[in-house]
Structures are given as C-alpha cells and as structure tokens.
Amino acid sequence: MPLPKDIRRKLSELGRPKKAADEPSDTPAEAKEQRDSAPADRSPAAPDTKPEAPPQPTTRRGASVVPPAAPSADAPKGRLGPMCRQRLKQRLQQSLGAEQDEARERSFGPARSIEEVLPGEVVENQLGPIYVARIRAADVMPVPGLVERFVETRQRSDLAAVHHEFAVLSEADPAKVVFLDTETTGLASVPLFLCGIMRYAGDALVIEQMLARDYTEEPALLWRVQSVLEATDVLVTYNGRTFDLPFIHDRMVYHLLDYSFSGEHIDLLPHARRLYRGVFPDCRLQTLELRLCGFPERRDDIPGEDIPQAYHDFVATSNAGILAPIFRHNARDLVALCDVMLRIIAAGSGRPSA
DSSP states (O other): OOOHHHHHHHHHHHSSSSOOOOOOSHHHHHHHHHHHSSSSOOSSOSSSSSOOOOOOOOTTTOBBOOOOOOOTTOOSSSSOHHHHHHHHHHHHHHHHHHHHHHHHHHHHHOOOHHHHSSEEEEEEEEEEEEEEEEEEHHHOOOOHHHHHHHHHHHHHHHHHHOOOGGGGGGOGGGGGGGEEEEEEESSSSSEEEEEEEEEEEEEEEEEEEEEOGGGGGHHHHHHHHHHHHOOOOOEEEIIIIIIIIIHHHHHHHHHOOOOOOSSEEEEHHHHHHHHTTTTSSSSOHHHHHHHHHOOOSSSSSOGGGGGHHHHHHHHOOGGGGGHHHHOOOHHHHHHHHHHHHHHHHHHHHHHOOO
C-alpha cells in the first residue's frame, strides 16, 4: 500500500541538507516559515538614518543664534547661598563706603580734627566731657574801639533814660555781663550742640565756645551752660527771651537737670524792632550788622537752616572741617551782638555811635 502524499513529502525534507540561517529563503512560504519560527527581538530596531536636528532660531536677518545652554543639575535655582550673599554684601558696602567717603571729601574737604579747626581743650564736669575753645573777639571780627565803647557805656549815668533794662549795665561787674548765642539741631525738642558766650576779661572781650562732640555730650554741655548762667549778672541775647533760654530750659528738663537763672536779661530784638522797624528791610541780626554796624558782608558764612544737617554730618564722619563755618557764624554773632547793643544805647540817648 503506497504511503500517503504528506508523509512522503516529510521524508524527502528530512533527507535534504539545511540552509544557513542567514541565507534568504527560496520561496515566500519558506521565508514566512523562518520569520514565524525565529525568536522575537524585543529591542527597537536602530534607525537607518540620524534623527533630523531641530530647526535653529534665527534673527530677523537670518543669522544663526546660539541657543542658551541648559542649566546644570547642580546649579542654584534662583537663590544665592549664604556665603555668596555675604560676600556680595561686603563688596557692595565697600564700594558704597568708598563712594560716600569721596562725596564727603568733595563736599567738606579733607578730614580734619577738632583741634585743627578750633584749638581748645577737653573739659570734664560731673556729667562728662565737652570741648571748650577760647578766642579773642578781635581775632574774629576786628571792630575798632569795641572794647573801649563797652567800658564807657557801662559808666554812663543816663542808661535808664534809654530804657530801664539797660540801667543794670552800670551796676553789674563787667566780667559778669555775658553775651550768649546758641546753635541747635532744630527749633524744639532736639539737641543743643554749641553754646557761645562772650564776656569782658582784663582788657579784651573773650569768646568761649562750648561744643558737644556728639549727642551723648549734650548733658555735660548743659551742665556747663548752667554754671555760666549762675555766675552771670546780666545776660544779653538776640531773641533769647523767646528762643535761647526756653530752649536751654527744655533741654535741661529733658535730661532731668535743674535749671535756674536769677540775673537780668536784656533781649535786644524788641529794642531793634522799636528803633529800626521800617528803617531796614528786617530786624535780623545779620541785617543790623550790615546796615547799622557797617560790618563787611559774610562771604564764608553758613545759612542758619543748614546748621543742623552740618552737625549731623560731623557726628557721622568726625570731620571737624564741617564745623568750621558754624564756629565762625557763632563767634561773629557774638561780636555783632555787642556792637548792636552799644549802637542801640547810643541811638536811644541821642548820642552818635562810633
């Protein structure tokens, strides 16, 4: 009995030599049989060509622009570390400090010590140190015959006829007639930093300027001023009844100090207004020293409204050169105060002033 056809085909295939695995199949059926019998390769096939590069950004004129590099995984994300911030802060402070120093030097000149600007000494009292300087009035503003006229005026017998306030001049000790002018950092509730007085000593009028070198020395300055007031028989001021003495009183109360003044007080501002209102443009002391006394115009003076800031700048920088115009301003006010008083008395008595 002949064998079935499919068995014969299988036997003939067993006797035929096998083809290499990489040889292509002769027939589509064999190729399909090899593809189906081969183990599946689960890795993706490598592409035959490189992936297309993304388009490069271009400028309006077509020039290529290099894209920014991607940030590193280790780079700080939007914030500096503490050490970086500290170093940056130090560099900024150094840079700003140098610029501020240069600006101050341009504004105030090279740094100078207080001894260079105003020779004096540090004086201690119960509340601490202050700086005290003395200078002759003639060295500030040489006014011919000022000392002689002061001595002669005190010896006049008609002072009461001029005004009853002036009568006390003939009775007081000339060394205890004190001209006073203050410099403050404002109009009220702020520190007093400079008090200038002028009095007769020997054969000259001598100016004494008392300075608080910083805000902490104000109590010691007030203590010194109080000691001056206690030894004064006649105090001469310009608007001192409204400003200087109330200011000193308020600052002493603020520092819990005892204030007392029992001497006579001559405030020249009301007398100047009585005689010269409408005669001169105003009755400011600087106007009177120009129009009444004939003093030369102040060319190196500091305006009164700039004095507070100048003192604050001095405290911040320790550059005493800033205070030089304030010392001159205060000293010249004292000299003008004396000359204005003598001329007011002369005008009130009908006598010509020198």
